[in-house]
Amino acid sequence: MAGQVENVEQILDKYIPPEELATVKRLLYGKELRKLEIPASAQVLAKEKDFELQGYGFDAKLESTRSPRVIRVGAIQNRIVEPTSAPIQEQREALHKRIGEMTEAAALCGVNILCFQEAWTMPFAFCTREKFPWCQFAESAEDGPTTKLLQGMAREHNMVIISSILERDELHGDVLANTAVVISNTGTVLGKSRKNHIPRTADFNESTYYMEGDTGHRVFQTQFGKIGINICYGRHHPLNWTMYGVNGAEIVFNPSATVATLSESFWPIEARCAAIANTYFTVAINRVGTEYFENEFTSGDGKPAHKDFGHFYGSSYVTGPDGSRTPALSRTRDGLLVTEMDLNLIRQVNDNWNFRMTQRLDMYAKEFTEAVKPDYKPPVVKEK
C-alpha cells in the first residue's frame, strides 16, 4: 500500500548489522523464538491467494510428571474485500470466501485454535454513526449464517474457531452486541463472550450501537486449552486482562480493529504486558487496510469531514507468558500467523516469577470495593 511502511522489524532488519540487531531484538522483544516449518502446500496457497504466512514456536522444558501440551494457534488479519458500497450480502459473502481460503492454509499448518479479527464479516462502519445499512451485518451468534458456515469448517478441520461478529440479540430487545462466538472443533457453538469495554473516542463511535458486554470473564474449556476473549478496546483495561487470568485462561485472544492515529505505538506493548502480568499467552489481531464510506463523517477533532477511518495497521502478534513475542505480521497485507505453543510454559513461568502468587487479589478486592462507594475518600497525605 502506497506510503505505508511494512513494519518496524523490516526496517531494523534492513539497516542494523546482525550482532547489534540481535541485541536490539533481545532488548525490545526478549528471547528469539524458534521459526516454525510451514508445509509447502500452505506456502503455495498463501502465495496464490496473496497473503503473508509466518510461523513461530514457543517451547517449554520437558517435565517429569506432565506430558508436553503442544498446540497450534492461528491468527488471521485481513482487509475487507468488496467496497463498502456493495450490497451487504455481497460484502459478507466475499469475506466468507476470503476467510475460507485463509482458514484452509491454517488447517494445512495444523492449527488447533483459530481466531479472526474483530467484526470480521463487515467494514468497521461505526465511524459513520449511521444505522442503515450497517445494522444489516448483525446476525445471531447461535445460528446466524456466519456461525453456520464456521461450524462446518470447524468440524471439517477439527479446529476451534473464534469468530468476532456484530451480534443481533433477538431474544433480548433485538439489540446489537459486539460478540465473539466460540465454536468447538466438534462444530458445536460452545458459547459467546461480549466486549466488556466500549470505546467513545475519535471515530470509535461504538457506544452508539451497543452497550458494555454482560458476559463477564468466562473462559472456554476447549480440547486444546482454556481460552478467553478480550475484544479490542478491552486491551486498554488491565483489570479486564487480569480477570480472564483469574478465571484460568491459558490463552487470551484480542481480536481488534484499530487505527494508527489512536493506538499504534501501544499496540505492540499492551497485549504483551498482559501476557507477562498474567502469565498466559496473548494473541493480538488487528484488521488491515483503509476503509472508505460513501457518506462523509466527522471525528470530533475539529478537522473537516472525510470518508475514511484511517489506516488499520494489522501487525498481529503473539506473546508468551515469559514475555517473548513473535514478530508482527505486515502493516498492509492480509496474513496468517501460526504459533506452536507448549502450554506447560505457563506453569513453568508462573512457578519461577511468582507474579500470580504475589498478586494480593484479596487486598485489591477490598480496596476497589471501598473505592466505588459514593462517599469514598482516597487516602491523600497532605502537609499539616
Place this chain on the structure above:
Amino acid sequence: MAGQVENVEQILDKYIPPEELATVKRLLYGKELRKLEIPASAQVLAKEKDFELQGYGFDAKLESTRSPRVIRVGAIQNRIVEPTSAPIQEQREALHKRIGEMTEAAALCGVNILCFQEAWTMPFAFCTREKFPWCQFAESAEDGPTTKLLQGMAREHNMVIISSILERDELHGDVLANTAVVISNTGTVLGKSRKNHIPRTADFNESTYYMEGDTGHRVFQTQFGKIGINICYGRHHPLNWTMYGVNGAEIVFNPSATVATLSESFWPIEARCAAIANTYFTVAINRVGTEYFENEFTSGDGKPAHKDFGHFYGSSYVTGPDGSRTPALSRTRDGLLVTEMDLNLIRQVNDNWNFRMTQRLDMYAKEFTEAVKPDYKPPVVKEK
C-alpha cells in the same frame, strides 16, 4: 562498562537513516518529545562529576479555564560508589555524597520533584540472604541519617524528594521494610509508602528480609502535584498501578533495582503501559552497574555459586498519559533525567480516550471479591 551496550536508541540512531528512524521511533514510542534546554551550569557539573544529563518536555494544550500546571521532575540512577566490602558507614556516606552532587544538578535544572532508585543508600545485597552486615543499612524513615540529610537538601532546593530506603521500624517489632520516604519541599517528612509486592524469584530474595507493604496506595499531595510510589516489583502488578490512579495520583514513581536476565525486555513497556491505562505520568528508575559481594551465593537456577547479582541496566525513562515517552538513560552510566510536564495533559487525555470513564471498576470490585472466596468456581464453559 566493557561488553555492555549503551542502549537501544543509540543503535537505532547509529544505523537507521533519518526518515525511517522517525517512523521506527513513532511506532515504538509515540510522538517525539520536545528537548529541554539544560542550563550550562548543570551541564558543566554533569561533565565534571561524570554523569549523563538529559531533558525532555511533555506539553499540553492551553486551556481557557485552567492555567498550565508545568512542573519539573528529576530521576536519578547511579552505581554504588564504594566496594561492598567497605564499612557500611563509609558505603552510605559515599552514596550520600554522590547523590548530593547529582541533586545539585537537578536543582540547577529547576527540578521540583526528585526521585532516586530503590534502596539507594546501599548495594542490593538481598541476593546474598545474609543478614549481617547488610541489615545495618536499615534506618528510620522518620528520622534516620538519610532522611535528615535530605530534609536539608529539600528545604535548600525547594524540592520534593522521594527517597527509597531499607527501613528499620523500631516501633513495630524492630522489623525491616522496603520503604519510600516522601520529603516535602518545606523539609517536612510528608510520609512513607512501602513496597506492596515482594519478589521471590532469581536473586531477588527480598522476602527473606521484609514483608509485603501495609501502607496501601496512599497518594501524597505535594505543592507540585499528587504523587504515588510503586516500588520495583510492584510494576509487574497492574492492579497496583491501577489503585494509585484510583486514588488520584498524577505521577507514579517506580524506583527499582532490576537486572538484565529477569526483566530487561519488559522494562521499557510495563511503566509505559501503566501510564496509558491509568492516564497519568510514570517515572521508571533503575540502578546501574554490577555489584560484587565477598561471599558467594546461588540463584536457585542450578548454576554454580557466584559473587555478583548481574548487571543493573539503568535505562530510566518517563512516560506521559498519552503514551509518549522519553528515551532511556544509559545502561551503564550514572544519570539524571529531567522532564518538564504540564499536568493538564492528564485531564486532556482522560477526556479524549476515556480509559478511566470506561474502566468499570464496580464490576471488577464484585468479580475480585467473588474470586478470592475459598469456594470460588470460575465461569468455565465446557462442551456438554
